Amino acid sequence: MSANESNREILAELRNVRKCYGKVPALDGVDLALRAGQLTAVLGPNGAGKTTAIGLLLGLNRADSGEVTLFGQAPHSLMARRQVGVMLQSAGIPDAFKVGELIELTRSYYAEPRTIADCVALAGLDGLLDRRYGKLSGGQQRRVQFALALCGRPRLLFLDEPTTGLDIEARQGLWKAIRELIADGCSVLLTTHYLEEAEALADRVVVLNGGRIIAEGSVDEVRSRVSQRRIRCISSLTEGDVANWPGVLSAKRAAGRFEIIADRAEPVVRRLLDEDTDLEELEVERAGLAEAFVELTREVA
Amino acid sequence: MNTMALTPAQLLGCYYLEAKYEFLRLWRTPSFVLPSLLFPSMFYILFGVLLGGGRAGNDEAARYLLASYGVFGIMGAALFGFGVNVAIERERGFLTLKRALPMPPGAYLVAKLIMAMIFALIISLMLGVIASTMAGVSLSASQWLLLLMINVIGTLPFSAMGLLIGTTFSGQASPAIVNLIYLPMAFLSGLWLPLSMLPKFIGTLAPVWPSHHLVQIALKVVGRDTGGSLGMHVLVLIVITIAFFVLARRRLVEQG
Numbered sequence: 001m002s003a004n005e006s007n008r009e010i011l012a013e014l015r016n017v018r019k020c021y022g023k024v025p026a027l028d029g030v031d032l033a034l035r036a037g038q039l040t041a042v043l044g045p046n047g048a049g050k051t052t053a054i055g056l057l058l059g060l061n062r063a064d065s066g067e068v069t070l071f072g073q074a075p076h077s078l079m080a081r082r083q084v085g086v087m088l089q090s091a092g093i094p095d096a097f098k099v100g101e102l103i104e105l106t107r108s109y110y111a112e113p114r115t116i117a118d119c120v121a122l123a124g125l126d127g128l129l130d131r132r133y134g135k136l137s138g139g140q141q142r143r144v145q146f147a148l149a150l151c152g153r154p155r156l157l158f159l160d161e162p163t164t165g166l167d168i169e170a171r172q173g174l175w176k177a178i179r180e181l182i183a184d185g186c187s188v189l190l191t192t193h194y195l196e197e198a199e200a201l202a203d204r205v206v207v208l209n210g211g212r213i214i215a216e217g218s219v220d221e222v223r224s225r226v227s228q229r230r231i232r233c234i235s236s237l238t239e240g241d242v243a244n245w246p247g248v249l250s251a252k253r254a255a256g257r258f259e260i261i262a263d264r265a266e267p268v269v270r271r272l273l274d275e276d277t278d279l280e281e282l283e284v285e286r287a288g289l290a291e292a293f294v295e296l297t298r299e300v301a
Numbered sequence: 302m303n304t305m306a307l308t309p310a311q312l313l314g315c316y317y318l319e320a321k322y323e324f325l326r327l328w329r330t331p332s333f334v335l336p337s338l339l340f341p342s343m344f345y346i347l348f349g350v351l352l353g354g355g356r357a358g359n360d361e362a363a364r365y366l367l368a369s370y371g372v373f374g375i376m377g378a379a380l381f382g383f384g385v386n387v388a389i390e391r392e393r394g395f396l397t398l399k400r401a402l403p404m405p406p407g408a409y410l411v412a413k414l415i416m417a418m419i420f421a422l423i424i425s426l427m428l429g430v431i432a433s434t435m436a437g438v439s440l441s442a443s444q445w446l447l448l449l450m451i452n453v454i455g456t457l458p459f460s461a462m463g464l465l466i467g468t469t470f471s472g473q474a475s476p477a478i479v480n481l482i483y484l485p486m487a488f489l490s491g492l493w494l495p496l497s498m499l500p501k502f503i504g505t506l507a508p509v510w511p512s513h514h515l516v517q518i519a520l521k522v523v524g525r526d527t528g529g530s531l532g533m534h535v536l537v538l539i540v541i542t543i544a545f546f547v548l549a550r551r552r553l554v555e556q557g
Contacts, residue, residue: 058401059400059401060397060400060401078403078405078406079305079306081401081402081403082305082307082403083305084403086398086401086402088394088397088398088401090393090394091394091395091398092390092392092393092394092395092396092397092398093395093398094326094389094390094395096325096326096327096329096330097322097326101322101325104318105318105319105322106402108311108314108315108318108319109315109402109403109404109405110403111305111306111307111308111311132329148402152403158401
């Protein structure tokens with residue numbers, strides 16, 4: 001953690017937290033600090049403990065041991081939660097509510113809420129205020145839930161897999177809104193299983209697996225935990241040949257291009273150029289968060 | 302931080318909106334509104350007006366059934382309003398969202414209670430209109446007012462019972478559970494037919510049912526009760542309300 005980072009105020013924190021459901025540990029000694037002005041992305045496969053961590057920070061459940069604070073207070077305290085906005089995985093909002101009513105009601109829980117017009121603009125709800133929630137599409141319902149999360153002008157926003165089930169356009173619209181909120185000084189905890197979402201938005205990434213934090217840091221730091229390189233080119237070589245080369249982890253053809261994942265790029269590139277003199281459009285890059293994530297979770301499993 | 306506190310006016314606004322939308326939302330749900338409002342009136346017209354012979358001079362049956370179908374109606378609104386809706390909202394995660402949001406504690410239950418009381422008011426007014434026009438029941442203004450108050454306040458014990466059902470059973474099971482408790486209890490405490498017309502053991506057993514105590518209070522107003530002590534009936538209802546509420550409250554806390 002850089003000095004700059006540790007100067008930032010801690011808004012919410014888990015300290016050595018354990019939480020079991022029956023005998024199964026959902027969180028097994030987790031330390032997590034959410035700092036002001038940052039978007040922290042919590043990544044992990046299903047059952048990693050992401051939703052449990054959010055539930056503890058919101059006071060929905062209590063830790064078996066360890067300490068949980070939200071704005072320096074117990075997370076179930078109303079004062080602490082008035083500084084927080086929430087979008088849970090399933091909202092279960094009754095169908096008969098109208099969108100405008102939901103926003104009006106949720107705003108009333110907060111001391112200095114956003115105007116309804118601001119909520120509509122930020123969440124993209126134009127023309128939907130008079131519609132019944134049950135008549136909306138899945139994407140529109142997610143946007144309503146997002147509006148409910150931001151309507152109280154929260155300092156900290158919890159977004160539990162906010163873009164699940166959204167199409168690409170809707171997802172990017174939500175990313176844009178999240179960036180606007182961060183620019184406005186809001187901090188965010190985001191859980192997701194879309195890795196490109198963390199790459200696009202996160203200042204900090206925390207990778208959870210089996211109830212433990214297995215990696216954390218900036219997107220680049222987590223990515224650099226993985227030495228793999230991705231090599232792309234147009235070549236007449238076949239996947240079967242290249243996949244057996246030493247140091248090559250996988251080789252496949254995607255969209256007319258040859259794509260190779262390797263531990264080290266240099267020996268593979270040298271051999272590629274030797275064996276295919278017509279090879280074109282060679283690119284080498286560090287593998288993405290997706291590959292890093294797969295490798296990190298595999299190490300533990 | 303003090304800026305986070307709601308002003309008393311804001312807090313009141315919160316409770317108001319919560320109650321307003323709880324009512325509006327159910328008002329838009331035909332599967333709740335139609336049985337809640339129509340069944341008591343339909344039964345009253347059927348038994349109190351068409352079969353009761355409550356016209357011209359002899360309004361005793363019509364007066365009895367006015368009190369008893371009032372209790373029957375408000376029991377339904379409270380038991381279904383709490384039992385089924387809490388179960389569904391708990392199961393679908395809406396309650397979890399509400400608990401994660403800084404909703405003032407109590408607003409959720411107060412809103413549902415006010416909803417049940419408004420439905421109780423509407424049911425009482427509908428029955429009152431039918432009774433005074435079609436069934437020829439004539440009561441003094443204070444009798445009408447007392448019946449209305451008994452029906453509205455009488456939602457409390459059944460709301461607490463409904464809450465316990467809603468916190469115990471799933472959204473799918475709860476309507477069946479409510480009916481299983483509601484309909485037999487209504488019959489066995491003389492809400493459909495006077496206890497005097499039923500086998501004797503049913504009358505002996507009646508004090509077991511919470512609805513028996515409420516209907517006896519309502520029947521006192523129209524002079525048709527079986528002569529039990531008012532204080533005793535009220536005490537039983539208060540104890541039932543507190544006991545069910547405490548049990549339900551504990552279940553709500555355990556679940557989160």
